[in-house]
Amino acid sequence: MKIRVIMILLLILFLAGCQWFPGYEKDVDVGLLLETSIDDRSWGQQGYQGLQAVQEEYGVDIYYKEEIRSYQQSAEAVEELVQQGAEVIFGHSNIYGSHFRELHEAYPEIDFIYFNGQFAAENVTSLNFDARAMGFFGGMVAGEMTKTDQVGLIGAFEWQPEVEGFYEGVKYQNPEAEVDVALLNSWENTELALMQYERMKGKGADVFYPAGDLFAVPIIEQAEADGHLAVGYLEDQSSIAAQTVLTSTVQNVDEVYKLAMERYLNGSLPGEALTFDFSEGAITMGEFSPVVPEEFREKLEEEVENYKETGTLPQ
Numbered sequence: 001m002k003i004r005v006i007m008i009l010l011l012i013l014f015l016a017g018c019q020w021f022p023g024y025e026k027d028v029d030v031g032l033l034l035e036t037s038i039d040d041r042s043w044g045q046q047g048y049q050g051l052q053a054v055q056e057e058y059g060v061d062i063y064y065k066e067e068i069r070s071y072q073q074s075a076e077a078v079e080e081l082v083q084q085g086a087e088v089i090f091g092h093s094n095i096y097g098s099h100f101r102e103l104h105e106a107y108p109e110i111d112f113i114y115f116n117g118q119f120a121a122e123n124v125t126s127l128n129f130d131a132r133a134m135g136f137f138g139g140m141v142a143g144e145m146t147k148t149d150q151v152g153l154i155g156a157f158e159w160q161p162e163v164e165g166f167y168e169g170v171k172y173q174n175p176e177a178e179v180d181v182a183l184l185n186s187w188e189n190t191e192l193a194l195m196q197y198e199r200m201k202g203k204g205a206d207v208f209y210p211a212g213d214l215f216a217v218p219i220i221e222q223a224e225a226d227g228h229l230a231v232g233y234l235e236d237q238s239s240i241a242a243q244t245v246l247t248s249t250v251q252n253v254d255e256v257y258k259l260a261m262e263r264y265l266n267g268s269l270p271g272e273a274l275t276f277d278f279s280e281g282a283i284t285m286g287e288f289s290p291v292v293p294e295e296f297r298e299k300l301e302e303e304v305e306n307y308k309e310t311g312t313l314p315q
Helices: 002-020 043-058 071-084 095-106 132-145 161-173 190-202 216-226 253-265 294-310
Strands: 029-033 061-065 088-091 111-115 124-129 150-155 178-183 207-211 229-234 245-251 273-276 283-285
Touching (some): 029 043, 029 071, 043 061, 043 088, 043 253, 071 088, 088 095, 088 253, 095 111, 095 124, 132 150, 132 161, 132 207, 132 229, 132 283, 150 161, 150 190, 161 207, 190 207, 283 294
Parallel strands (some): 029 061, 029 088, 088 111, 150 178, 229 245
Antiparallel strands (some): 245 283
């Protein structure tokens, strides 16, 4: 009888201590706020896939709220998620930085995580992609493949590091190329994006980089219809038009979600702005179109590997 009691006590102590071992699955509920929807074929869908990756990896329960844009909507959604049991809430947009700035003190027991911002607090962490390099390598491909030396860059906002990086990459690879830049001040304005595409096409552009969430796919589809080329944005978009999409600048959102969740479970979520790049596997280049010469593709892949090792872009 004594031996049985001792064994039971040892088992209880072992199970209680399991939480200190890596990979231990805590009973955690995770919420997600989306600015758009889970099936927008862009950033919102990537956020939902990231949430699913966290569920699959760590066995947590997940909840999400779509079309949450205003502060009032965020406040109501956070309260609802908390009532459902959420202990971690991801905000899948930079707009949630200002919203969480107002909300986090009212929910000190909740860990808030959002994308693309610098505000942080004890229970607020920002996740950022260092996107200049992915833009640079995408620009190298565009600079190599343009036949007219005219490249069109349709971005959302001036602050996007991939916009600057793409311009630099085009000029590095092809100093003779001109880069026509249009910034829409919107992730979603497909109509305006297509108008800018037509303007650029009329001036001779034959390679395009649509660096915006919801208008990337329509631009790629139009480029395919016109016999032009494009560099995909955010995810590997080769499946849309394998010949047209030269490569894609891919942000592996699911990997960043898992990295953040791992830190939370290990008690090491820092409450500060974190940055992820090629070296963490958070950013990669997508599938190459068969029209990209093998020799150039190998050169680009070497440059990417060198960047991962040194953190230095080609000069």
